[in-house]
Amino acid sequence: MRKRIITKNTKELYCLFSVDIQNSTKNKYENLFWDNTVYNFYEKIPLHFQALLKEKGSSNILSIWKYVGDEILFYSKIDNISQIPITIQAFKETLEFFSKNSKEFTIKGTAWTAQLNLIDKSFYMNKTNDNDNNTLDFIGPSVDCGFRLSKFASTDFMSISIEILDLCKDDIELQKTFYFLNSEFLKGVNNNERKYPIFLIKLNVNNQQKEDLYLRSPCNYNSLCLFLNEYYDEPTIIKYHWCISRITNSFFSANDINTFKNNTRSFSNITTKDDIQSIKNWFYENFEDPSINCFYDTKHGGYYFSDLNSYGTGHDCSVEIHKHFNNQYNDKTLNKAIEEILLESCCYEWAKK
Structure with a gap:
């Protein structure tokens, strides 16, 4: 069965999400019926996430990107950046709910973005059989960065990209949950010339060890704004404008991609x-x-x-x-x-x- 790639050419913004079962391999050795746990995980997480979005009045549609072993990848198309804090809050509450109430599995999560046809790309894997559906997939530097960040997620802290932090920083409730872990080189990210700042969202669960609270301090809002402004203005970041772009409302108003790229190139002038x-x-x-x-x-x-x-x-x-x-x-x-x-x-x- 041959496949062919159909590239999407529209300029779109997506939120990407990863939810992973914690210690899944260990549990498979201890639980004879581990497959039931995984099936329940596949079924319950998306349903709860989508229900919370609807409850919060969001019109965003949550879609399954792919299942990878004990991990679910989601995506949600964003038509206005004001939708992102609502979507992130729903994701946060989904992680908290299952951390508190599920006896079957414990989970961890990561949220990041894909800026299509600016710095990232998407495509459909079109199968030849008439009964097979097209599968949307994402590739690009922002997409790769999200996978690098997933290793910092835990049952107590959700890992987020710089873009998610920037777009949610004005939300009063989420502001209180931002924690800075450290800065470190992530493989390939920022072309290995600049350490990537690792930010987390603290989940409202009671599993953390005392030392976790000393390692991560809450972020001051005004310091955070100054940091983000300086981060996007750094020569190292500006140099890779085709891989790093700050998301603003202009993302949705700039219809001509070439115009956007030209503006980005001359941005510093x-x-x-x-x-x-x-x-x-x-x-x-x-x-x-x-x-x-x-x-x-x-x-x-x-x-x-x-x-x-x-x-x-x-x-x-x-x-x-x-x-x-x-x-x-x-x-x-x-x-x-x-x-x-x-x-x-x-x-x-x-x-x-």
Whole structure:
């Protein structure tokens, strides 16, 4: 039975997921009916994941990419980057549910992205028999990176790619769960010229050893934003623009792939000091340090932001600038302005003037 490859030419963004049974080989030696465990794993995980997506109001369709032994690979097409935090939260809760409730197996998971026809590719393996369905497959540097990251996943921590971290960093609930492990060289990733930062999402389970908590510290949001801005602006990263691309809303608006690639090549040359200063001027005209005019309540341990009707959760510089200037300047310009504001002010929660 011969197969032929049919390449997909459309520009699309996908979330990719891996779920693996922990210590599966050991369990096969101890459990005579280990095959039932694997079959239940194949059946229950996708159903629960899809049910959570629906419960959260997501229209994303979860599809099976492939089964690899005791591992399930999923994919979900993303039409708007705002869908990604919802999808990641559903995946996180799926891992937590089975870690807490399943007596048959323990699992670990990884989430990453595929940017099709920009830095990654997809294709269908078309079988000659009329009854056989086409099978969608993915290849590319981002796809490979995800498989490298899966070794850092555990029953307590879900491993994620830099792209997933970047796209979920503004989600308040997920923010609290980001942990940094370390940076290390992953085979082939970043052409072995730059260590890859390993970030994890802490799962709400109670299996961890005490030493795990000392090895991994929660991420500070503002430090995280600065790190990501600097990471994507590094010469080593920019040099491999065809393998590394920061995902923004422009991904869905740039219809011409060649135009996108040309813009990416000249990306480092289109930021000016005047643009950065204009962004900063707008921000300083509209926002100020809360210590100037906001009431500080010792009972709540924070400032009262009247326009938000809340304590201690003021306006975020990064969020406000990206929201206001998203269609006027490229991300590099916006992020440079944000970085300068944070360094100049040392203020992380802002009040509206």
